Amino acid sequence: MNSLIMPLLNILFPKDCQHCGDNFKAGLSNILCLKCFNSLKPYEDPVCDHCGASLPIRAFEDSAIYRCRDCGDEPYYLDQVRAFGVYEGALRIAHHSFKFEGMENFKSEIVGKMMGNTPETFWSGVEALVPIPQSPEKERERGYNPAVLLGEELSKATRISLVNLVEKINPTQPQMSLTREERFKNPKGAYQVGEGVTLPRKLVLVDDVFTTGSTLEECARVLKKAGVEWVGAIVFGRTPRHF
Numbered sequence: 600m601n602s603l604i605m606p607l608l609n610i611l612f613p614k615d616c617q618h619c620g621d622n623f624k625a626g627l628s629n630i631l632c633l634k635c636f637n638s639l640k641p642y643e644d645p646v647c648d649h650c651g652a653s654l655p656i657r658a659f660e661d662s663a664i665y666r667c668r669d670c671g672d673e674p675y676y677l678d679q680v681r682a683f684g685v686y687e688g689a690l691r692i693a694h695h696s697f698k699f700e701g702m703e704n705f706k707s708e709i710v711g712k713m714m715g716n717t718p719e720t721f722w723s724g725v726e727a728l729v730p731i732p733q734s735p736e737k738e739r740e741r742g743y744n745p746a747v748l749l750g751e752e753l754s755k756a757t758r759i760s761l762v763n764l765v766e767k768i769n770p771t772q773p774q775m776s777l778t779r780e781e782r783f784k785n786p787k788g789a790y791q792v793g794e795g796v797t798l799p800r801k802l803v804l805v806d807d808v809f810t811t812g813s814t815l816e817e818c819a820r821v822l823k824k825a826g827v828e829w830v831g832a833i834v835f836g837r838t839p840r841h842f
């Protein structure tokens with residue numbers, strides 16, 4: 600469409616924000632107004648090492664383990680996860696508009712928020728950013744991989760290379776469509792480390808949402824089996840509970 604016509608259409612047809620209901624002309628997408636996007640609440644430290652959710656400070660009085668109740672104290676392949684905020688309300692709408700519209704502007708705004716909420720120490724010694732791959736069919740259907748879009752922007756912000764080290768070799772069901780138990784099993788055996796790749800010592804996986812964490816865990820598992828020493832992950836949202 601002619602770029603001179605677009606601003607006029609926006610004025611003639613203002614949009615309704617799906618979060619606050621306000622009529623808006625300038626937003627970061629067609630469904631979320633700027634005011635709601637700017638009011639997204641990030642998780643505050645201290646956070647759970649395995650999912651990034653905020654924890655009550657009292658939880659650490661007698662313990663050196665930074666884990667929420669959902670993650671418990673079982674062993675994980677993932678060493679540390681940072682999440683921007685809880686996947687609900689305006690953040691959920693922001694994610695939808697990002698995931699399904701793949702908007703250029705929105706991507707950098709989201710990554711700006713993620714970076715602002717991630718301590719510099721998290722990136723210390725990290726040699727690569729690795730996007731969680733989607734199946735080739737999904738990629739064709741959508742035209743892009745949201746994890747790659749986020750990864751590209753994070754790479755610009757951190758100056759750490761984005762490298763495709765993991766391949767998806769078996770299909771999985773959308774996590775949101777499964778029961779809790781199925782979600783933990785779903786990604787098993789679906790990923791492998793690409794052949795002939797040079798593996799870094801420390802890397803950070805990139806994905807848009809942490810649901811059960813099982814996809815990230817499975818990717819961390821295959822990477823560690825292949826020799827990577829430390830695997831972290833960064834995501835935009837973490838669901839209110841692992842389910």
Ligand SMILES: [Zn+2]
Pocket residue numbers: 616617618619620621631632633634635636
């Ligand atoms: Zn709004």
Ligand SMILES: [Zn+2]
Pocket residue numbers: 647648649650651652666667668669670671
């Ligand atoms: Zn947790």
